[in-house]
Amino acid sequence: MNVWGSWCPPCISESADLQKAWESVQRRRLPVRFLGLDKMETPATGLSFQRQHRITYPSLAYDGGVPILALQGKAVATPTTLVLDRSARIAARVSGPVTASVLTGLIDDVLAQG
Template sequence: MGPVGRRSMVRWGAALLAGAVVGLGAAACSSDPNSIAAQAQSGDRKGYISGDGTIEQIAPAQRGNTVALTGTTLEGEPWSMKGKDGTVVVVNVWGSWCPPCIEETPELQKAWKQVQAEQLDVEFIGVDTQESAESGLAFQKANNVTYPSLAYDGGVPLLALQGKVAATPTTLVLDREGRVAARVSGPLTATTLRGLIDDVLAEA
């Protein structure tokens, strides 16, 4: 192939790469709250549906019923939304087998420490999925996670989340009445989570 042909191939390759980057950017900025990335598989990890980080905020007048989440923590203690009236509750669905969950764990812990330090009326509860309580607890201890998580229990806790969890991880912010006020499908940062929490706390 001559120099001109090689230059044409380079330009074609660059254009193709640019198109791919634009495509990825469009997916990340999608306004569809149910936009879910392709099925993912990583080595010997289980297959899972990974969200693209899309954020959905729901106006108070459009929120559904109170989330009746209940279960047993990884430590074997009972936990329930009962008695949480007036409290903003952050629910994070995760699994130690899920790479994006591992990625966001320090961010969740950072946000949790912030709301504790500021003595805000906010609680965090994780919902571990598709693994034993022993595996989930070992992961939490290894990563210094200090808020509780509910054990998988065959997926029973997930049934209370009103079909809002189509990806792992998913984070829900529940308002003071226990209704879903915001959802992030995919990994998030502490900054994003604090913004969603603060928005709900600011509601009259």
């Protein structure tokens, strides 16, 4: 799960890495889902960002911040990436931009734990 915004320079810089990690997960047929949480902009602006950066994994449009509030302070910085385990517990958190290699490594670690 990645909290992002099109106005956020680190979010822009990590977008290609997130897409690369997503493609790797898909190619390897791992039981993993990606989800973006757009923060503080109109749905049209967020969708435009996704198209411009060729992001193919799903992302929720900003809706007043309800999903972000539900994270109870676990993703206060933008960007923040959370890796959840099979029980939906936070297994890893990266506050700031994440690279494809770091993210796929975290995913592999979580999957290896069962």
